Amino acid sequence: MAGQAQSRSTLSGTVSSAAGVPVEFATVTLHRATDSVAVKSELSDEQGRFQLEAAAGGSYRVSVAQVGFAWYWSPVYALPVAGLAVPAIRLATSQATTLKEVTVTARKPLFEHLADRTVVNVADSPLTAGATTLEVLTRAPGVTLAGDDILALRGRLGLLVVIDGKRVPLTGTELADYLRALPAEQLQSIDLITNPPAQYDAQGGAGVIDIHLKKDQRLGTNGSANASYGRGEYGKFVGGFGLNHRRKRLNLYGNYAYTDRHGFVRVDFNRQFGATALLPAASSVQANEQLSWLRSHSGKVGLDLTLSKRTQLGVSVTALASQTTNTTTNQTQLYNAAGEAADHYSAAVAQDINRPNGSANLNLRHAFADSATAAALTADADYARYHTTRLMALNTYFDAPARPSTLLTGDQRNNLSIGAAKVDFSLPLPHRTRLETGAKVTRVQTDNDAVFWFNGAFSPALSSSFQYRENVNAAYVSLKGAAAQTTWQAGLRAEQTNTQADFTGEASRERHYLNLFPSATVQRTLSTRHALGLAVARRIDRPNYAQLNPLRAYLDATSYSAGNPDLVAQTSYSVELTHTYRQKFISALAYARTDQPIVNVVLPAPDGGRLVVNRNVNLSTLHNYSLTLTAPLELSKWWTLYANGTFYYARYVGYLAGTALDRGQLACTLTANNSFTMPGGWSVDVNGLYESREVYGFEVIRPRGQVSAGLQKSIWKKQGTLRLNAADIFYTTPLRITSTYAGFTETFFTRQDSRVVTAALTYRFGSSKVTAARKRAAGADEELRRAAGQ
Known part of the structure; x- marks a missing residue:
């Protein structure tokens, strides 16, 4: 990815008093020398030591703040690739005896482009x-x-989505519903990684979306509470709290949030059916309105324990339970080949969807020496369980010509469990190189049952069961090193996959295959202003259980979704060249070829009639070319702008439903986030997003975008924060998509309750002194994502 064009290095040192006594918990901040913008902050440990990571080749200053001492600023240092140990820092005693506490009030920008990722x-x-x-x-x-x-x-599908290192085993609409149920108030940051190294699972050809939940880093006993209410056409409430107790060797934490969101989805369909052996040509117009009510409870509890200076143990449990009630009404008018009105009917669909989900993680980290670069061993064990119950009642009323109404009811249940165990080992080698190696075992098991009744009678044609088992055994080795003005990393990952799918009335399907996934990056600092980088990799996207599951889920009276048991994994090769100017302006040129890409399609159902089915299929090839430009600008002391433009060309090649596909489209995504520091302690963010016309397989998506604005202010002596925002101000997010095949065309136009004005209040209590978070890698991150498929 673009950020990998800059290598990372470390600046380390010690903080002590004028008498030479180590100063613990001093706030040490690394600033860019050019404009004093904070790059990284940490707290000194019991021996007064600190270590800060930043882009190599830059010029920096260090500031140190601690209660009872004068603020310290260092001279300017150039940070070499090999790292830098600065002279010991001695703090002078402060003469301001009334000073009670030093508070760091700098606010991070909404978007940051770091060495290996974009952080939100x-x-x-x-x-x-x-x-x-x-x-x-x-x-x-x-x-x-x-x-x-x-x-x-x-512009590329196939993403690895993880939350706190654990993948969410859902896909498509189910994954979107899960993310809708998770309130943003629980999020700390989101990492967007387009070229993960060998340590990551090979799943996710387009990259990784790594979501981090909040974890209070304040010392002592403290907490926070928040509540918000938004109003579009319908109301949206979120409330929650967090508690934390932290000492030097112990941290207990927990949080909880409740969400209650009402909304709508309005969809207009226009379908053109070509003549078949059984039916003449026809067309239909349909108007759907869905009213939804989402209630969710989400929370996390955990414990971090420092067993010794070199060993840390952690355990956490996370849960998200959501209930969604959907009521959908639609009107459908059919027309014959001459365009004359034929059948007319209406339908009402009531659905009640319950998703109680939970996961647990146990992790251990041990360093074999006191040095920050010493050999280290990390072990993780994860277990997650996801359950879904979907109850449905579909009433259809026919009035032209009049005939008896019908009732289709369904009871669908899914149980998914995922277990993963992972061990990683890191060892320093001579000549500024480092060896990293590890292994992971993952097991996925899912059981699905669907029972339908038509007009009160059991329907064996629609009722069935599906079981899926998957085991992935993986191992990797990676070397990275640095020479004069150059850093590099090369890795190889091997993944052996075993799957078994059982569907009622069909023979068991087993697949066993071994794949190798090489990856390499190299970065060269040409001068203090210019750096170049190159990254190459091979990755895979295995179909997940939901994409393979052939059981039906009815969406309305005219359509249903179903998996495709014939899907095979898609594999991709990618290469990316990046240029970094002045350590912040980044351009990245990339190409990726994906074989047998998995795409979502909408087609007439194979059982005839005017039903359509939504499912995934394999095409032949996808070629993706992209140019990404990133510019963080400081337009004035009170105005910063983060501008990002992604320009890409996606060309799909394949054959489906009698239709040959060889189509490409030049498209772009433009993002601009403006942050303003206003008088009176107010801050304002204005975000603009534009997405041009683009192609996904047989679909053409019309342009769309949105403008959102928000402001906030600290109140109650900075213990509270008041926030106000307006999302999708001009209501420009409605989506229009057209799918075209030989003999069938569908255009749909969808609108949601996205124009919302929200007021929110957060209150923090307890100690405000912070400590550095323990960094670790969780164990089931990409596996969980792959099991659910994205």
Whole structure:
């Protein structure tokens, strides 16, 4: 990705008093020398030591703040690739005896482009108040939401979505509903990674979306509470709290949030059916309105324990339970080949969807020496369980010509469990190189049952069961090193996959295959202003259980969704060249070829009639070319702008339903986030997003975008924060998509309750002194994402 064009290095040192006594918990901040903008902050440890990471080749200053001491500023240092140990810092005693506490008030920008990722700093933005995780994601640079709620990055499908290192085992609409149920108030940040190294699972050809939940870092006993209410056509409420107790060797934490959101989805369909052996040509016009009511409870509890200076143990449990009640009404008018009105009917669909989900993580980290670069061992064990119950009642009323109404009821249940165990080992080698290696085992098991009744009688034709088992055994080795002005990394990952799918009335399907996934990056600093980088990799996207599951889920009276048991994995090769100017202006040129890409399609159902089915299929090839430009600008002391433009050309090649496909489209995604520091302690964010016309397989998506604005202010002696925002101000997010095949065309226009004004209040209590968070890698991150498929 673009950020990998800059290598990372470390600046380290010690902080002590004038008498030479180590100063613990001093706030040490690294600033860019050019403009004093904060790059990284940490707290000194018991021995007064600190270590800060930043882009190599830059010029920096260090500031140190601590209660009872004068503020310290260092001279300017140039940070070499090999790292730098600065002279010992001695703090002078402060003469301001009335000083009670030093508070760092700098606010992180909403978007940051770091060495290996783009970071969306959700926690400090007024735009996130009352929002959902899905809404925050769709405003991120390069992220789009294609038809059927499928996330894409830089125009490419196949993303690894993880939350706190654990993948959400849902896909498409189910994944979108999960992210809608997770309130943005619980988010700390979101990382967008387009070229993950070998340590990451190979799943996710388009990259990784890594979501981090909040974890209070304040010392002592403290907490926070928040509440927000938004209003579009319908109301949206979010409330929650967090508690934390932290000492030097112990941290206990927990949080909870409740969401109550009412909304609508209005969809207009226009379908053109060609003549078949059984039916003449026809067309239909349909208007749908769905009223939804989402209630969700989400929370997390955990414990971090420092067993010794070199060993840390952690355990956490996360849960998200949501209930969605949907009531859909539609009117459908059929026309014959001459365009004359034929059948007319209406329908009402009532659905009650319950999704109680939970996961647990146990992790251990041990360093074999006191040095920050010493050999280290990390172990993780994860278990997650997801359950879905979908109850449906579909009433259809025929009035032209008049005939008896029908009732289709359904009871669908899904149980999914995922277990993963992972071990990673890191070892320093001579000549500024480092070896990293590890192994992971993952097991996925899902059981699905669907029972339908038609007019009160059991329907064996629609009722069935589906079981899916998957085991992935993986191992990797990676070397990285540095020479004069050059850093590099090369890795190889091997993944052996075993799957078994059982569907009522069909023979068991087993697949066993081994894949190798090489990856490499190299970065060269040409001067203090210019750096070049190159990244190459091979990755895979295996179909997940939901994409393979052939059981039906009815959407309305005319359509249903179903999986495709014939799907095979898609594999991709990618290469990316990046240029970095003055450590912040980044351009990235990339090409990726995907074989047998998995795409979502809408086609007439195979059982005839005028039903359509929504499912995934494999095409032949996808070629994706992209150019990404990133510019963080400081236009004045009170105005900063983060501008990002992704320009891409996606060309799909394949054959489906008698239709040869060879189509490409030049498209772009433009993001501009403006942050203003206003008088009176107010801050304002204005975010603009534009997505041009684009192509996804057989679909053509019309342009869309949105403008959102928010403001916030600290109140009650900075213990409270008041936020106000307005999302989709000009109501420009409605989506229009056309799918075209030989003999069938569908255009749909969808609108949601997205223009919302929200007020939010957060109150923090307890200690305000912070400590550095323990960094670790969680164990089931990409596996969970792959099991659910994205």
